[in-house]
Amino acid sequence: MIDRRGTRHISPRHVAARAAVAFLTLAAVGTGCTGGSEQTANAKTPPTSTASPGTGGGHTLVARNGIGAGQITIPGAEPEDGQWLRPAKDYASTRFSGLDQITTANASQLKLAWSFSTGVLRGQEAAPLVVGSTMYVVTPYPNILYALDLSKPGGPAKWKYEPQPLAAAQGVACCDVVNRGAAFADGKIFYNTLDNQTIAVDATTGKEVWRTQLGDINHGETITMAPLVVKGKVLVGNSGGELGIRGWLTALDAKTGKVAWRAYHAGPDSLVRIGPRFKPFYKTDQGKDLGVTTWPPDKWKQGGAGAWGWISYDAALNLIYYGTANPGPWNPEQRPGDNKWSSTTFARDPDTGEAVWAYQVTPHDLHDYDGINESILLDLPWKGQTRRVLVRPERDGYVYVQDRTTGEVLAADTFGVVNSTLGVNLQTGRPAVNQEKEPQMGKVVREICPASPGTKDWQPSAFSPRTGLLYIPHQNLCMDVEPVEANYIAGTPYVGMNVKMYAGPGGHRGVFDAWDPIARKKVWSVTEDFPVWSGALVTAGDVVFYGTMDGWFKALDARSGAILWRAKLGSGIIGQPVTYRAPDGKQYVAILAGVGGWPGAIVSAGIDARDSSAGLGIANAMRDLPNATTKGGTLYVFGLP
Amino acid sequence: MTWAGSIFDTAGTPAERIARLAWFLIIVSAVTYLLVLVATGIAIRRARARRTRGDLADTRPETAKRLTRNVAIATIATTLILLVYVTATALTGKAIAWPLNARQPLTIEVTGYQWWWQFRYRDSVPSNWLTTSNELHIPVGRPVRVILLSNDVIHSFWIPELHGKQDLIPGHRNTTWIQADRPGVWKAHCAEFCGHQHAKMQFDVVAESPAQFDQWYRRQLASALPPTDSAAKRGHDVFVQRTCIMCHSINGTEAGSNVGPELTHIASRPSIAAGSLPNTRVNLGRWILNPQLIKPGVRMPPNALSPADMNALLDYLETLK
Amino acid sequence: MSAQPLPAERAVESDPNSPASLHDRLERVWRNGPGLWGWLTSVNHKSIALRSIITAFAFFGIAGVEAALMRVQLARPENSFIGPDLYNQLFTTHGSAMMFLFAVPVVQSVALYFVPIMIGTRNVAFPRLNAFGYWTYLIGGVLLFSGLFTNTGPDQGWFSYVPLAGPGFSPGKRVDIWAQMITFTEIAAIVAAIEVIVTVFKQRAPGMSLNRVPPFVWAMVVMSFMVLVAMPYVATASAMLAMDRLIATQFFNYAEGGDALLWQHLFWFFGHPEVYIIFIPGLGMVSAIVATFSRRPVFGYTAVVLSLVAIGFLSFGLWVHHMFATPLTQTGQSFFTAASAMIAIPTGVTIFCWIATIWSGRPRFDTPMLYVVGFIALFTIGGLSGLLLASVPVDLQITDTDFLPGHIHYVLLGGMVFPLFGALHYWFPKVTGRMMSERLGKVSFWLLFIGVNVTFFPQLLLGIAGMPRRVYTYLADSGWGGLNLTSSIGAGLIALGMLLLVINVARSLAAGAAAGADPWGGETLEWAISSPAPDYNFAYIPIVHGRSALWADTGDLDAVAGLREDRREILQTTMLDAVPDSRHEHPDPTIVPLLTALAVGVGLIWGIFDPIGFVVGGVLTFIALAAWGWPEKPSLTRARSWRCQSDRRR
């Protein structure tokens, strides 16, 4: 069954390759574990006990890829416990679940198990968490936290926690008032509110344990990201690259909520936490106080570069990896220089926040190419040896494969239509900017691909060690831009760019790709009419899930891309699907439906698309979305009958 | 005829060459003009004489022949003069073109706004890019490439002592160059009609020794120091909590808007209001209170500040050296 | 020799077929209707040209008062007499009115008045179109000044540079009024140009082959061709501007494929020839006056005529020298500098020829001749200062300074207004039948001559001193106060001179000495008919045997007979040799031109406020044109027989 709108592309060469795929499954240790203890495992020597599928044990996460390729392993793999403790599932950010009850064979029988209305009708980007027999759901502003009891039929609410963030915070949230989820650790649920608070809530009682104010809406700051808890520290970054914030990543003590360290993403080295350990791979990232000297005087203080995306953690190297957002304002002529450390991938020591390396993906960003996308940590066979890499489908349209110990870029290949750059120079690490597409004051530059949301925005991809493929939900948008002078007035937008977006070549706006990181190419690809703004989920049953903005929740064969099942939900889907094993022992898939986010604000915030610059220019590309869906905010849970 | 501010009061090579050409043309024109007048005068006198004699008009063929010859000579002379003119123009035009072999040029972006100027000095290190308003300093002896941009309508950049005009046209990036061969302080004007306050869209040009220039540059690059005394502190608060913050920027404070001129070192400037008022405390106060009385139509609104607030604000602005 | 022209009426009187009744018959056929209706329906070229001249002078007066107000404002630094808002409206409407409502219409009107008479015909080629042209011109002029008086005066400069004149920076309807004023006046100008061209080429008196056409007529023909080529550019450009402002076209928007410089090219491709359009007729008037008062035909007829034609052609190659600062490549600079230099050659030739004419003539220095000498003295300064502006490097320094107003006023006052005032004194007797006062004329001439120099020479100096133009004030420490004050005093002298001129005209109208048919002993055909000219111009169409129709050695004036006297008939002749070709019936007075002009007016003015106005106006215009073209009777009768009656008599 193939979606009428979707088309499938299967590389014929890969069909053959697929036949040769062999995979190992490894057993996990322990079942029904409810604890959130951070296990560290030596990535080089993963546990190797075997277990048959469906026994409730997790899969180990080693896969063999086709033709002559070696094994891809996921570092620090934890045994599958049927839970979902953090939005990315594991520290390597794979969004791979070892559960395999739902398979390519039976996925077509998926049925709605139950649903739950959050009562909030804005963009639902969060991933529900499943801890033991409880599911936790965070809503967009007003950031209500629900605990749902999975042990009872229909998942009734256990409790609800309302942090009551400032209503005014909505006025500085650039692209809908979303929240990307919570994290569980040490018996507490940690999450952030739009008005810059990080809150720890007792997972059992729903009582607030602590809350810490981290930022100031009067300076344009908000927090929308899901925190990551690493070694007793809650890592939080801010949003607001469109409002002249000063970006940072902050670590809070998970017990007390005290700030352990904060690293800014611009300014002198001391503020960026660049010290003696800092060894960036590329020359242009080396030097003293680059966070000051690569900006016009004082402008680094309003230079954006928040951290509103995803953080990964390699326990073996004891490094966290995350990317920083775009520099502000968008108008590049107002900030000559590389604008470090915007659009940069950082590797930091989670204990001290010290930077170990940094790689600026997009120096002197021209098109709002944030660098916040997820880094998927893999141990990859690469030219005859195993390299510890991070793989990142980036906003600028390239899949970066980087050595995660040094930051060296091993490969950068486009996975969408890209004309803003002409390739990445692996010697210097810098993308070759296409001068023709460089915005200049007094000029309208047309047909820049990808558009500001990039080839892929926040929507996280998933990696299956079983197929060796990366599943990338993304979009196909191009744009016309006109830079105008941006004026910094604290607490108001600081953009300086008029944008008009539209569908890229092909006319479709969304794509769901399966990408082979070793062969460095697409294996299959499904196109969607609207941007695929939801996250991806892949399971050991070789089923991959994602949702569309017109409300279809889809299950695809992870190997072929063939559609197995789909269901139309009450509103467009921009959330992150998760899967878990409920106390009844069955595997379920959960997704929040509620259109919104940047492209969905046209519905959730009632944007008027007669102004094609509305919503930072995305309204133009999304003008037919209101015909396809309406506001919503409902959790849907599907299972096999 | 080298009165101050005139095109003959030259201080740079291009202006110097143009002035030479202009003198040449003026002299040639004056001589030509005199010849025409003399010819006309003689014609009138001769004709008058003929009239007094009672003669008829002279239409004899031999006269016509002579006249034809004279007209032809005059025409040929005119043509020759014009040839010289075109050649001189072309030579001067070449001489004032941007010296391609210029070493270490300074590059300045000039942006025209209704009705003030912004200057942005480029540098290889971005944090040394300096932005100033309505005051242009250049080092003597160093060629300066000027990139001309406009934020709204067409303006024209003109420092008579240094070079001719070049327009700032929205949608175009024009360039020109200047070089001061001697120190000096001049006033420059917008030379293309740009609306209500075209008349008072001026800026101060200071050409100084490279050492002085570097000193000035370093000082301008620094952020404003935080206010120390209580009056200035209050003035700072007035600045960031009242209308000022919507349009002006002071590096080192919250104020970062570019709607109006940036004011980080306003106290060090010789004039305010785009070169149209000497920078004194009284003028500054008058200006802030009601700019419309001084420059009707200017985009800065009247600001109703209490006397105490106004004094504090002036105290603060005076600290911005 | 002293020509003794034979007034045509005398020929009429002695006609055997009851001459008085011939006059009556022609008068009955050719005169306007009675009363206001008659005035509104007139299609007589002289009536229309005269009211057009009066209208033009009225606009000249208003624009002059504006100039005076501006000079008062600029008399001292930081003056607060006029604020920038009003000042900008004043200088914009001053420039626009002088260019579009005075200079071009007035020379065209002089042409429409005298060209038919000088070439010996009874009316212009398309009399109704001629009337239509006047009415549109009037509507355009009234529109501009009613704008000014309702605080809707254009304030973007007469050159209307976008984007300042565009929708973003000129809110309201001020610029739209300007743009539509342009449309109206350009329609009128093009109409007049067509009139002149067709009239000259098809209605010349028999025998007046092209090489016998008076230099004045040649000047008007050259001017008319230039109008035909140049005016559509500005009319198109202003329509584009109006569309950009009203219906969001993107002609001048750099961001959507347009360009601000496109406007400048279009505008100056019209704007530079415009200057020549204005002063070539001036050269024509000078030729007429010089010849008459030197008592000899202009020296070097061929050279003068060819020079006029050459100026006409070359003037289209210079427009970029208004845009040297925009900027221009080295090659472009050289080309346009050379082209600008080249035009000085034919201009020089004409001046040399006039000097030669005076040199060999026997001149009388009556007021018209004084104005000619004034013309030479002033226009040469204008032309030579223009050489500075055409030289790219120097232009970069002095363009957009006060040098430019100085230069252009020397050119236009010297090259056009002085000849025009000369022509006023020269032809006033022909139009009114009365002489103007010589004494008052001379006093006002000297006041004007001195006034112009005192006003505009300081402006040349101010430009060199670095004073930008189009400024409503200047700072006290600029050092420009003295020269500006001088200039303002000069403006006072000009105003005084103008006042005397007006008094002279008024007094002469009421009590001037009666002028005969030919008070100056003129050379050309207009002096062959009575003063003021009868409605039908010529009772008999004269036959021309030489360049100087009335100074021909024969002294006789042959005439054509055979045109019908019971309806309006015109003799058409061939283009080159003016051999009689056919008779053409001309229309009777009609209200249709006025109605058509009103329909166009409704469309163009309403359209400023709502695009629907264009549609309504279009429909109304269509209806009016239908009425215009409604067939009544055959309009063209091919002459079956014509006779050339040799009526040679002393």
Added chain:
Amino acid sequence: MRTRRYLRQWGRIAAICALGLALACEREKRRFNDASPSAPAYAAVTLDTLQPGVPSPELTVKSPSEGNAYDIAQGKQLFEQWNCSGCHSHGGGGMGPPLMDNEWIYGSSPENIVATIVEGRPNGMPSFRNRITANQLWQLAAYVRSMSGLEAKAPSPGRNDGMQYKVDEQRTPFRTPRASASKTLPAKSERP
């Protein structure tokens, strides 16, 4: 008798002309230095007509910028330069609600809009109290109204000199404002 009729007729025509002229003057006036109604005046404007007891007489504050082309154009520039467009885009909205539609949460009259700017609104609209002068507030309000066609067409702005992203205000059709407060419904005279 006849003369008097003539006179009356001409008088009437003259009056109409004078009115037209007055309107033209008003539309084209450049108010550089006019005293505008001060802040407390518009602060006293009520949003709601539902008032306990007998409703108070309506407080009327006439916006000097209504129908004035220059003020609306100034408002448009300020709207861009002060980042209003950052949230409301060019009328279509984004971070803030659209302004070119007919939904007026806090009222569509100039006084309501000025009050909204000055006081801020709870769901994200910042308060610009003391940051914007009275005259500029009226200018902004007039421009905001022109975005949904509430201003007369003639003084409303034409197209931008820049990228085109919407139909200009001059050609934006009038849309009857919708809101809970009846005060915000436009009087007939408000229709262009």
